[in-house]
Amino acid sequence: MATATVLSRLSLIPNLSSKPKPFSNRRTTTPTTVSVRAQASFSDPFVLQLAESLEDSLSPSPSPSSSPLQRIRDLSAESLLSTPWPSRRDEPFRFTDTSFIRHSQIEPVSTEQRNSEILDNLTETHFPNAVIVDGFVSNLTIAPTDLPDGVYFGGFSGLPDDLANRVSQFIGDFDSGDLFWSINGMGAPDLTVIYVPAGCKVENSIHLRYFSGVTGDRESKRLPVSNPRVFVLVEEGGEIGLVEEFVGNDEQGFYWTNPVLEVVVLKNAKVKHSYLQKESTAAAHIKWTFVRQEAESEYELVEVSTGGRLGRHNVHVQQLGPDTLTELTTFHMCVNDQTLDLHSRIVLDHPRGCSRQLHKCIVAHSSGQAVFDGNVRVNKYAQQTDAGQLTRSLLLKPRATVNIKPNLQIIADDVKCSHGAAISDLEEDQLFYFQARGIDLETARRALISSFGSEVIEKFPNREIRDQARKHVKSLL
Numbered sequence: 001m002a003t004a005t006v007l008s009r010l011s012l013i014p015n016l017s018s019k020p021k022p023f024s025n026r027r028t029t030t031p032t033t034v035s036v037r038a039q040a041s042f043s044d045p046f047v048l049q050l051a052e053s054l055e056d057s058l059s060p061s062p063s064p065s066s067s068p069l070q071r072i073r074d075l076s077a078e079s080l081l082s083t084p085w086p087s088r089r090d091e092p093f094r095f096t097d098t099s100f101i102r103h104s105q106i107e108p109v110s111t112e113q114r115n116s117e118i119l120d121n122l123t124e125t126h127f128p129n130a131v132i133v134d135g136f137v138s139n140l141t142i143a144p145t146d147l148p149d150g151v152y153f154g155g156f157s158g159l160p161d162d163l164a165n166r167v168s169q170f171i172g173d174f175d176s177g178d179l180f181w182s183i184n185g186m187g188a189p190d191l192t193v194i195y196v197p198a199g200c201k202v203e204n205s206i207h208l209r210y211f212s213g214v215t216g217d218r219e220s221k222r223l224p225v226s227n228p229r230v231f232v233l234v235e236e237g238g239e240i241g242l243v244e245e246f247v248g249n250d251e252q253g254f255y256w257t258n259p260v261l262e263v264v265v266l267k268n269a270k271v272k273h274s275y276l277q278k279e280s281t282a283a284a285h286i287k288w289t290f291v292r293q294e295a296e297s298e299y300e301l302v303e304v305s306t307g308g309r310l311g312r313h314n315v316h317v318q319q320l321g322p323d324t325l326t327e328l329t330t331f332h333m334c335v336n337d338q339t340l341d342l343h344s345r346i347v348l349d350h351p352r353g354c355s356r357q358l359h360k361c362i363v364a365h366s367s368g369q370a371v372f373d374g375n376v377r378v379n380k381y382a383q384q385t386d387a388g389q390l391t392r393s394l395l396l397k398p399r400a401t402v403n404i405k406p407n408l409q410i411i412a413d414d415v416k417c418s419h420g421a422a423i424s425d426l427e428e429d430q431l432f433y434f435q436a437r438g439i440d441l442e443t444a445r446r447a448l449i450s451s452f453g454s455e456v457i458e459k460f461p462n463r464e465i466r467d468q469a470r471k472h473v474k475s476l477l
Contacts, residue, residue: 044084047179050106051080054187054227057108068171069156069191072229075172076185083179092178095371095403096312096341101256101284104223108187109134109214126464127243128153129207134214134226135189146204150197153206155190156231163195170264171231174290177260177314181288184260188229196238196269205241205274205462215253218282225256232262234269236294241272243465248280248307256284263290265297267321272300272461276469279307281336286312295321295350302459303330304469305340306476312341312371319382322350331456332361334368334400335476341371348382359391360456362449363400370402377409378417385412389419394452396425446477 055077085102086093128146130153131139142153152163159167171191194206208230216222234240246257257279265271271291279285285308291299305311317326332340346355361370370393378385393402406419426448434444453473460466 046102047080047083047085050183051077051186053106054108054183057110057187058189059111067156068168069188072172072185072188072191076182079182080179080186083182086179092343092373095369096310096339098284098286098310100309101223104216104221104256106223106225106256107216109224109226127205127207127462129209130192132192132208132210132228134212134224135187135228137190137192148200148202150200151202152193152195154193156193157190159193159195167193167195167231167233170233170292171262174262174292174316177288177290177316180258180286181260181314183225184227184229184258184288187225187227187258188260189227190229192228192230194230194232194240194242196232196234196240198235199237200235201239202241205243205272207243207245210244210246210257210259211249212253212255212257212280212283213249215250215255215280218254223254223256223284225258228257228259230259230261232271233264234266234271236267237269238266239270241274241461243274243276243462245276245278245465246285246307247278248283251280252282253280254282255280256286258284258286260288261290263292263299265291265293265299267294268296269294270298270300273302274460274462274465275301275303275305275313276465276472277303277305277307277311277313278472279311281307281309281338283308284310286310287314289313289315291315291317291326293317293319293321293324293326296323297321298325298327300327301329302456302461303328303342304333304453304457304473305331305342306333306335306472308338308340309336310339310341312339312343315342315344316347317345317355318347319349319353319355323352324348324350324354326353326355328355328357328359329456329459330359331453332359332370333453333473333476334361334363334365334370336365337367338365339369339371341373343371343373345375345377346387347377347379348385348387349379350382352384353378353382353387354385355387355389357389358456360393360452361391361402362394362396362452363402364396364449366397366399368397368400372402372404372406374406374419375409376407376417376419378412378415380411382412383414385415385417387415387417391421392452393421393423394425394449395423396449449477450474 128142214224
């Protein structure tokens, strides 16, 4: 019974009929020669059971089957049929153990929970903002003067017809991610959309604050999962700042947040993306960020992640035009028995592309682990590319672990590319410098650790977010 509903639903999708059809790589048609029954035989029974529970958790959709969200659900359901749960034998998860999620009783959050405690205790922000609880937008605060004319911020169902048609051209037009991407696609209860028209420069950043209103129980292993999904389209010459903040309402809350953010940056447009992850120390946080950049566009990510028993950020950026700039600046800090993981991929396909990546991490617990797998691919026609990648790690406790894999794949021959990695404890000379000036060892260590992360924190474009991140990191020290 666990797979019956999923299979019957999938059999209604044209590209999943049991009658063989020619194979194609285009996502818009996605025909396949494998029948539903054959695909089911390749599947992980646990994943199929999870797919069934995700389907049951969703309210019947009043939107037509051709709607973008429904298309995403159908494509994700197709992917789930043939994707097993990842293990340490799979290269992308070689150093990232997801077994505690696998061995939990996963329960998708099925209805919107209006958590008054979360809403009543919100810190004030001067940005137009949305509070997203368990994947549902629970509170949307936009003053009349916050956003210029033509900018849209809200659910897909509220889009005017002309904008809905425009946005629909891009939604779901991304390369497939992994199992967790598909889980989000099948379980997302709604789609939040941010749209910036051509030539529009949005001065106020849009702030998305994510909370988990439903928490589980570690003893019974009941693990609620939420699947927030956001889509951003910035038209030619547009500019916007986006802030994502993930907060653990209960410091020991046992839950799983599985968000997806898709960003399309058209010609000469700019997006500044700030990402602050402060989930509960018992939670799982697995996030996908997909970015597609057209010619002469700019995308900048600044990230500080400290929360979660397991925290993983998958970042995939594709440059689809010349003279394109991508900057990724990230800081992970493990102060508990936790794993924080960054998997990034930047693909450059056109001339004069530029990418800059700096990843820093601190592991300050003997059972803590940091993972970095950063791939920069410079394809044949990406001549005169300028790509740099650097990762630096501090291990502050015995048996603290970091696994890093910075890598460049260069096919073009006229490029300037570099990468580097450094792993160490605090330098004795630096500590001696402080002590020679009358500063005790513990204070010196805290100052050096704080300054190690401040290089990233200072890159946040908004002072409010900088101050918040600085205060949060200081509290962990």
